[in-house]
Amino acid sequence: MRTDGRPRPSRRSRWRWQFHYRGSLRESAVVQLYTLGILKNMKNKLLWLLAAVIVFDFGITLLGQPASYWDHPHTADEGNPIFRWFMIRGVVCYLAFILGYTSGVVALVSRLPRPAAIITGLAFLFSHYFAGATWLDFHFHLNMVGPAIYALVLAVAFLLVFQSGDWKSCFGDDKS
Numbered sequence: 001m002r003t004d005g006r007p008r009p010s011r012r013s014r015w016r017w018q019f020h021y022r023g024s025l026r027e028s029a030v031v032q033l034y035t036l037g038i039l040k041n042m043k044n045k046l047l048w049l050l051a052a053v054i055v056f057d058f059g060i061t062l063l064g065q066p067a068s069y070w071d072h073p074h075t076a077d078e079g080n081p082i083f084r085w086f087m088i089r090g091v092v093c094y095l096a097f098i099l100g101y102t103s104g105v106v107a108l109v110s111r112l113p114r115p116a117a118i119i120t121g122l123a124f125l126f127s128h129y130f131a132g133a134t135w136l137d138f139h140f141h142l143n144m145v146g147p148a149i150y151a152l153v154l155a156v157a158f159l160l161v162f163q164s165g166d167w168k169s170c171f172g173d174d175k176s
Contacts (some may be wrong), residue, residue: 046162050125057128058098064139
């Protein structure tokens with residue numbers, strides 16, 4: 001028993017005790033976090049991170065093009081045949097494709113159910129990370145230093161999303 005007369009929560013429900021003010025102990029912490037807007041905010045941050053990785057990949061692809069590309073787009077250097085098709089039609093066509101592709105991926109991931117959204121989002125994120133890292137390694141001759149720094153920046157971005165102030169305010173300052 002506690003000094004205030006309430007029974008001590010069991011180990012199983014102790015982690016949910018801080019959410020008691022928002023609803024019953026039977027209501028899951030995830031549901032309560034969602035009602036607070038925390039999970040939606042985190043999902044938006046992850047979608048922005050996904051969009052940033054995709055845009056970085058396309059941007060580094062444009063930076064890695066040979067000098068002749070800007071006068072003769074058919075000299076595009078791109079391994080993916082679909083992306084290359086848009087590149088050889090010119091920069092304006094490629095930029096429009098980048099905008100549509102990035103918007104489409106973000107819209108798809110944001111509308112999928114949670115497990116499918118996580119899997120799909122990570123598949124796109126890792127694919128575009130790898131594509132950007134190959135440009136850093138092979139074209140810009142940064143060897144493994146470029147992809148390692150890129151991975152470090154991406155890891156810090158993930159950490160900032162998962163340790164944002166929103167999450168800290170949810171779980172309080174419990175030091176036990």
